[in-house]
Amino acid sequence: MDFRKIDNLSVDCVLLKIENKSLKVLLRKRNLNLFTENLPIVDDWVLPGHYVLKSNNLGETANRVFEELTGEKHLNKNQFRAYGNAARINTETDLLWVRSRGATTRTITVAYYLILASNKKLLNSNGVEWFNIKNLPQLGFDHKKIITDAFDDIKSKINTEPLVFNFMPVKFTLNELQTAFEVLLDTELDNRNFRKKITSKSYIVPLEEKRKGQSKKPSRLYMFSNDVYNQIVETGYIINI
CATH class of the missing domain: 3.90.79.10 (Nucleoside Triphosphate Pyrophosphohydrolase)
Incomplete structure (x- = not known):
């Protein structure tokens, strides 16, 4: 060398x-x-x-x-x-x-x-x-x-490529994902609307696991499936919140 x-x-x-x-x-x-x-x-x-x-x-x-x-x-x-x-x-x-x-x-x-x-x-x-x-x-x-x-x-x-998931741990909560979008877009998102849209995406996979936090109710964990995303994106489907 x-x-x-x-x-x-x-x-x-x-x-x-x-x-x-x-x-x-x-x-x-x-x-x-x-x-x-x-x-x-x-x-x-x-x-x-x-x-x-x-x-x-x-x-x-x-x-x-x-x-x-x-x-x-x-x-x-x-x-x-x-x-x-x-x-x-x-x-x-x-x-x-x-x-x-x-x-x-x-x-x-x-x-x-x-x-x-x-x-x-x-x-x-x-x-x-x-x-x-x-x-x-x-x-x-x-x-x-x-x-x-x-x-x-x-x-x-951020709305056309799955870059946001690189900021996430492998297993994440919806609150963590929403926070990432809000930080990157410098805006506040409606919690209920965000959850409705993001959980409709087939590449956001819900897990049986939950994470205990400050709230009394544990938060469900999710994963991003790159394989599912790549199959969908071929038809022009994009992330759009």
């Missing part, structure tokens, strides 16, 4: 999950202090990412990032956009950071997003932290735009 990096091509990865009724994005701490008065201190946050190695393609690079963080291979990652604006690396801190890594100041990045289930734990949480997408810290580069674009891509597909 050729471990030399392509110094003007990188992959940035947007990891998303729903937690405490809000959409969270995973960010990595960026620190650099050269203890020189003429140079700024870098102390902010960026998306997890890597420069592309000469022996890797884009997808393999994204897989490397995701596997380092979660310990698993993921087939549901989505490549959604490339960023190559000449001005995307132009602040003092961004320029210093890039030069300290021996890369060029004109870097093209290809962005992927990966949706994690709400109960998914990271394998490696060193230097990373989950942030509410509506309350982001100071970000480096154009990573705020990349996060916004990833969220916009998900919102544009």
